Amino acid sequence: MRDYVGLLPFLAFLFLFLLVPAYSVFQQALKNPDGSFGTDAFREAISGQNFQAFKFSITFSAGAAIVGVVAGTLLAHAASSVERPRWIKNLVTSFSGVAANMGGLPLAFMFLSLLGRQGILTKILEYFGLDLYAGNFGLGEVSGLIVVYSYFNIPLMVLVTLPAIEGLRPAWREACVNLGGTGFTYWRRIGLPVLLPSLLGGFLLLFANSFSAYATAQQLTDNSKIVPLRIGFFLGGDVSIGEDAVGYGLAAWMIIVMAASMGAYWFLRRRSERWLG
Amino acid sequence: MNSKGGQRRLGRHLILVVGAIYFAFPFIAMARFAFQNVQVFNLGRATLFDGWSLSVVTNAFREDYFWEALRLSLQLATGTALLTLFILVPTAVWVHLRIPRARVIVEFLTVLPYVIPAIALVAGIVVIKPHARWFLNSDLSLIPFYAVLALPFTYRSIDAGLRAIDLRTLTEASRSLGAGWNTTLMRVLIPSLKSALISSTFLTIAVVLGEYTIADVLLKRTLPAFMAEYRQSDPRGGYALAVMSLLATTLLFAGIGIATRSKTRRSEVTDESSLKMEETPT
Amino acid sequence: MTSLSLEHVTKTYGSTIALNDFSLAIESGELVSLLGPSGCGKTTALRVVAGFEVPATGSVLVGGADVSKTPAHRRNMGMVFQSYSLFPNMNVAQNIEFGLRTRRLTPVERKKRVDEALELVQLQKQAKRYSHQLSGGQQQRVALARALAIRPDVLLLDEPLSALDAKVRSTLRDEIRRIQRESGTTAVFVTHDQDEALSISDRVGVMSDGRLEQLAAPEVVYSNPSSAFVARFVGTINEVDGVVEDGAVHIGPYRFRAPSPRRADGPIKVLIRPEHTRFDENGFPAMVRQSVFMGASKIVDVQADGLSNLIRVQLPGHATSPEPGSRVLISFDESKVLTDQ
Numbered sequence: 067m068r069d070y071v072g073l074l075p076f077l078a079f080l081f082l083f084l085l086v087p088a089y090s091v092f093q094q095a096l097k098n099p100d101g102s103f104g105t106d107a108f109r110e111a112i113s114g115q116n117f118q119a120f121k122f123s124i125t126f127s128a129g130a131a132i133v134g135v136v137a138g139t140l141l142a143h144a145a146s147s148v149e150r151p152r153w154i155k156n157l158v159t160s161f162s163g164v165a166a167n168m169g170g171l172p173l174a175f176m177f178l179s180l181l182g183r184q185g186i187l188t189k190i191l192e193y194f195g196l197d198l199y200a201g202n203f204g205l206g207e208v209s210g211l212i213v214v215y216s217y218f219n220i221p222l223m224v225l226v227t228l229p230a231i232e233g234l235r236p237a238w239r240e241a242c243v244n245l246g247g248t249g250f251t252y253w254r255r256i257g258l259p260v261l262l263p264s265l266l267g268g269f270l271l272l273f274a275n276s277f278s279a280y281a282t283a284q285q286l287t288d289n290s291k292i293v294p295l296r297i298g299f300f301l302g303g304d305v306s307i308g309e310d311a312v313g314y315g316l317a318a319w320m321i322i323v324m325a326a327s328m329g330a331y332w333f334l335r336r337r338s339e340r341w342l343g
Numbered sequence: 344m345n346s347k348g349g350q351r352r353l354g355r356h357l358i359l360v361v362g363a364i365y366f367a368f369p370f371i372a373m374a375r376f377a378f379q380n381v382q383v384f385n386l387g388r389a390t391l392f393d394g395w396s397l398s399v400v401t402n403a404f405r406e407d408y409f410w411e412a413l414r415l416s417l418q419l420a421t422g423t424a425l426l427t428l429f430i431l432v433p434t435a436v437w438v439h440l441r442i443p444r445a446r447v448i449v450e451f452l453t454v455l456p457y458v459i460p461a462i463a464l465v466a467g468i469v470v471i472k473p474h475a476r477w478f479l480n481s482d483l484s485l486i487p488f489y490a491v492l493a494l495p496f497t498y499r500s501i502d503a504g505l506r507a508i509d510l511r512t513l514t515e516a517s518r519s520l521g522a523g524w525n526t527t528l529m530r531v532l533i534p535s536l537k538s539a540l541i542s543s544t545f546l547t548i549a550v551v552l553g554e555y556t557i558a559d560v561l562l563k564r565t566l567p568a569f570m571a572e573y574r575q576s577d578p579r580g581g582y583a584l585a586v587m588s589l590l591a592t593t594l595l596f597a598g599i600g601i602a603t604r605s606k607t608r609r610s611e612v613t614d615e616s617s618l619k620m621e622e623t624p625t
Numbered sequence: 626m627t628s629l630s631l632e633h634v635t636k637t638y639g640s641t642i643a644l645n646d647f648s649l650a651i652e653s654g655e656l657v658s659l660l661g662p663s664g665c666g667k668t669t670a671l672r673v674v675a676g677f678e679v680p681a682t683g684s685v686l687v688g689g690a691d692v693s694k695t696p697a698h699r700r701n702m703g704m705v706f707q708s709y710s711l712f713p714n715m716n717v718a719q720n721i722e723f724g725l726r727t728r729r730l731t732p733v734e735r736k737k738r739v740d741e742a743l744e745l746v747q748l749q750k751q752a753k754r755y756s757h758q759l760s761g762g763q764q765q766r767v768a769l770a771r772a773l774a775i776r777p778d779v780l781l782l783d784e785p786l787s788a789l790d791a792k793v794r795s796t797l798r799d800e801i802r803r804i805q806r807e808s809g810t811t812a813v814f815v816t817h818d819q820d821e822a823l824s825i826s827d828r829v830g831v832m833s834d835g836r837l838e839q840l841a842a843p844e845v846v847y848s849n850p851s852s853a854f855v856a857r858f859v860g861t862i863n864e865v866d867g868v869v870e871d872g873a874v875h876i877g878p879y880r881f882r883a884p885s886p887r888r889a890d891g892p893i894k895v896l897i898r899p900e901h902t903r904f905d906e907n908g909f910p911a912m913v914r915q916s917v918f919m920g921a922s923k924i925v926d927v928q929a930d931g932l933s934n935l936i937r938v939q940l941p942g943h944a945t946s947p948e949p950g951s952r953v954l955i956s957f958d959e960s961k962v963l964t965d966q
Contacts, residue, residue, distance in 0.1 A: 070445070072437035079430055080452060083487045087467025088459045094470045141362050144355040154359065156600075164596045165366065167496075167546075170555045171570050172585040176369035179376040179582060186372045217369065220362075237710035240677060241768075243697045244704040245775060246727030255723075259714045278460035281555035285571065294462040294556075301469055301560050317466040324458045332454065340757065 088321060095314040111315025120319070122291035123277055126208040130215035131272035135265055137216065138223025138272075139231075145224070146231050159228065162221035174285035177205060177214045206287025214282065219272045226271060230264035230338060263338035270331040274324050293320055370589065377583035399583040403573060412569035415482055419565065420551040422486040424544045427497050430490070432540070435501045436532065439510045453498040456491050461556035464488065468561065482563050489557075493550040497543040504539020508532075541602040545595045552588065627688035627778040628653045629674065629811055634683030636669055636835075643669040644680065645835035651828075653688075656805050656812040657840075658822035661832035662858070667815045670832075671781050674813065676700050687778050698727075703772025703810075704781040708788040710768055711756035717767050718743070718752040724775035742770035745804055762793040769801065773808060780805065780812040786821060798825055819859050823847065831855045853965030856896050862963075863902070863936050865895045874964070877931035879909055881959050894965040899924065899939035901961040904947075908956030911936070916946045927955060 095111065098104035112120055145158040180187045181198065182205060188198050203209050234257060242252040258265075280294040290296050293316060300313025380394035403409055438449050459467075468479065468488065478484050490497075513535065517527040533540070555567040570588070574581025630650040636643045644666045651657045659667035672678040674685055676697030684693040692700055703724070711720050721742050725735045743749045746766040756764055765785055772780060782801070786794045802825040805812050816822050822829050823843040830840040831854070839851040850856035857864075867876035869890050874883045876895055911929040923940040925947065938955060947953055 069441040072441060073434060073445070073449070075430055076434040076449075076452075079487065080455070080491070084455060084459060084464070084491050087464050087471060090467040090470035091463060137362075140358055144358040144362075148352070148355050148359065158359070160596060160600045161366070163599070164593050167549060167553070167596075168589070168592065170553045171567055171574075172373070172553075172589045175574070175582045175585045176373045180369045180372040184382075186375065187368070217366070221366075235709050237706045237708070238712055240675075241704065241706060241710045241712070241771075242723070243677075244675060244702065245724030245771070246698050247723070248698055251727065256712050256714065274457065278462065280460075280462045281559070281567070284555075284559070285574075294460075297462050297466060298560060301466055314466060314470070317463045321459055321463050324460060324463075328454065328458050332451070 091314050091317045091321065095311060095318040097311050099311070107311030107315045108318065109315075111312050111319055116296070116312070116316060119291045119293050119296050119316075120323075122208070123293040124323075126211040126215075127273050127276035129208060129212045130219055130276040131269050133212055133216045134219030134223045134272040135269050138220045138268065139227055139261075139265065141220060142224045142227045142231050146228060158224065162224040165221035166218055166225055168218055170281035171285055173214065173217060174282045177210075177217070178286065181205060181210065181213065204287070206283075206289035206292070210286070211276075211283070211292075214286065215276045215279065219276060222275060223268050223272060226268050227261075227264055230261055234260065261338075263334045267331045267334035267338065270327045270334070274327040274331070277327075278320065278324060370586075373582050374586050377579050377586055380579070397583075399577070399580045400587065402577065403580045403584055406569075406573070408564070408569055409573075412564050412566045415564060416552055416566035418483065419485055419489060420548045422483060423489040423493065423551050424547040426486055426490045427493060427543065427547055428540065431494075431498055431501050431543070432533075432536075435498065435505055436510065436528075439505050440514060450498075450502075453494050456494050461492060461554070462560075464491070465557045465560045468557070479561075485557065485561075485563060485565075489551050489554060490547075492554065492557075493547045496546045496550070500543040500546060501536070501539050504536045507539075508535045538602040538604075542599040545599045545602075549592050549595045553592065627811055628686075629779050629813070630686045631670065631674065632684050632686065634670070634673055634680045634685070636666075636673060636678055636680045642835050644673065647683070647835060647837060649830060649837060649840065651811060651813065653811055654809045655827045656802065656814060656825060658814045658816055658826040658829045659832055660816060660819060660822040660829055660858070661838075662817060664834075665832040666835040667817075667832050668783060669835075671783055671813060671815050674779065675702055675704055675781055701775070701777055702779045702781055703775055703777035705765065705768045705772050705783065705785045707784045708761070708764075711759075711764055711771075713756055716753050716755050717748065717759070720756075720767055721771045721774050724771065728775065738774050742774040745773065745808075746770045746800070760793075761789045762797055765789065765797060766800070769804065773804070773810070777810065780810045782812065782814045784816055785814075787816070787818070794821075801825065823859070829859075831858060833858075848961075850963065853894065853896060853963060856963050860898060861937065862896050862898050863934070865897075865932060865934050865936070867893050867895045869893050869966075874962075877929065879929075879931070881962075883964070888964065888966060891966065896963040896965060897957045897961060899937040902936060902938045902955055902957040904938070904940075904953055905956035906954055908954040911953055911955050913947045913949050913951050913953055915949055918942065918946070927953060929955065 095108050096103055096105060098106060110116065141158070145155050148154050177185075179185055182188065183199065191198050205211070205214065238256055239249075239252050242256055243249075247255070278294060280298060283289075283292045283295050284298065288295070290299060297313060297316045297320065300310060300316065377399055378395055378397065380396065381390050434449070438445055456464075472479050510532070513531055514527055517531045522531070552566060554565070555571065557563075558565040558568045559571070566588075570581055570584045573584065628651060630648070632648050634644050634647045647666065647670060649657070649670070659670060661667050669678060673680050676692075676695065680693075684691050686692065687700070687702075711717075712723065715723070718739050721739045722735050725738055730738070739752075740749075743752055746769055748763065748766055748770070751759065751763065751767075756767070759767065768785070785801070786798055789797065798821055801814075814822070814826065823846075826843055828840055829843050829846045831838045831846060833854050839846055839855045841849075841851075846855060847859055850859060856862050865876050867874050869875075869883060869888045869892075871890070872883055872887060873880050874888070874893060874895060909929050911927040913925060913927050914935060915926045917924045919942070921942050923942055923944055923946060925938045925940060926935045927938060929936055936955065
């Protein structure tokens, strides 16, 4: 038991700089305007306009996650199975490392210059007669956000899924073929079932990533239906006293959504390690 | 059978090519916008090579604010990297050596920062602010929070490094030959962990140089904050800085890749051949 | 109950020749081992039979019919891989059932065959377990059951014992042989372990560099190796440098008549097994270097006067051990000498 003493500096560090702020968010969210404990703000944080915001954020995050899962898995599979040239897999992994951690401003700028109203691709499409902005498209709308966020979601999925795909032993595929199955049989009965926990876990990770992103969204749009931006507006201070509890309520609910997603992700990851380890 | 294999291969290469285009295009678009002084609607085959210059970048460099922001960001990066190493390396070593059973718990704790993303973390900081003004007023107070943000990546990197070196055996060998803890740490463990330490430091630097959320809400004037502000007055300049920032991050990750290149070269001498070496004709 | 043959199979990977005009004929119900060092092509040969590799030239015939153009999943062969081939998301029974489902057998028929297979390998109680809950030996037994449940024309085993503990290896080895005999399935067994090959095979095929060096019963391969490679690879053998002059072989100061056919003059390597050497009062003088007791036998390494290599002499375990440093006289059975020029 005394051995745990060595963890004290680390635990103290986490406590001070992670747990205390997190706790403070909940504490502030569960306050009435007069300072007493109350759940009004907490409940208001997911009703009315706030509810619409959560719905919006969850929608585009799920969409971006799905695109990321499908495209990322295909890319990871392609990278791991292409044998020549040999440097392809390394290149894909390294690039994914960079791109997955990218976020923030450069990402927003990239897509503003590509698909913004004055963006180069927008102009190219116009040249071919397609008006990108004719319908509901906008960089701050669901469609635009999905396109932009896929840029870091896909590499993140590649990084997370590549080990799982490489954990698929060649002997399984050969045994399946040897026993009379085709490639399709293999994926349907062995490959995808074994990968499923990884894929679901990847979805949750990508979802959490998209849901909580602030910097990119802030540069792209001022759409207050994006929950992190909404929290930012509240924190920005143009808010009357007593209303700020709702802001913290938003942050608290965000933490709850993230906790649920990451909890499920953690569980699925342990499950898939058992089969592929 | 061969044609089907060929089809499959073609499909995979196609996926990789499409992927490459999707990822390169936005970057090219941004770089073009930054460095080419030609409006998009004027862009055509004739004007493709006009107006390229780096003056946007040099203009940005003329701002005092830029140098202040750069200096602050570098200070934060250094501070965060050092704090991370000081806290994580001894902790990780301790866990590996003394309480291996706790590894799962510690791993779980290092994933916690995902649950409390930057925007929620900074909300909590805003709550605490009135009570800790003496600390939070300083720009350098960002350091521990940045260390928290980087925690999942940095811990995993150090942990992987420790797992690769069979810590227990090395430590026991060192102690049995008479070295104390300090010597063991400095002369045996840290040199063996070089690549993990380098990659976790580079990761930290990448995170710090790119972090915008906390700096924005707390109104700290870091490099990304400067980028956002500068973009309002000079969009092309802002974009140019973003290009530089991306290149810097890429270099950092390339550095990580080089540092962590697999060092395990199987011994080229087999037992059989070494026996032959020893058999000398009498 | 089908025969298997490969005819003039050549397979290359880039510039490496894995199989070089390789031909092999196996009779129905026979177990033939392919034995050789890494890189000799034995696994490639097996994979060509299974259909995982397509040879540049040559054909594979099963029961006389050419299956070279038949894709792997239609060849009705059962393969046991070296390790980790059980499907992790299925339990033992489901694994065994897999090949039966692809053949669209009725559920009743499938259950019957799965039960038969489980009984064959004595794993009835483990039917609901998953591969990560089984030991290495148990996993390989399931793999064997899975391969046999489909009643294959040929059973292919790719170093199935190499990844197992020594103790498990020998019991499983005997079980594989027993099951193969009882079911009468033609089988090809790839291994680099000569003890395995010699103990379970009807015939052994020794391979080197993509070619078949010798294909014969185990005793023949051991005592009448057709080439120096086979002699060196199977069992232990002494090797001494010598010279041929006028039809006689000289090793150091000693000479003896060269075995037929007549050898050309020049340098030669003389090969003789330890069990064909002995202490002999009419023999060459030598000094004992080392004596090791192996249980059923004793191994004595001696330095014959005038010869640079040590010679290993094998004696029965109960023979008296000469002391290291003592002088002895040794000779060997000239009729058992092999040479390599």
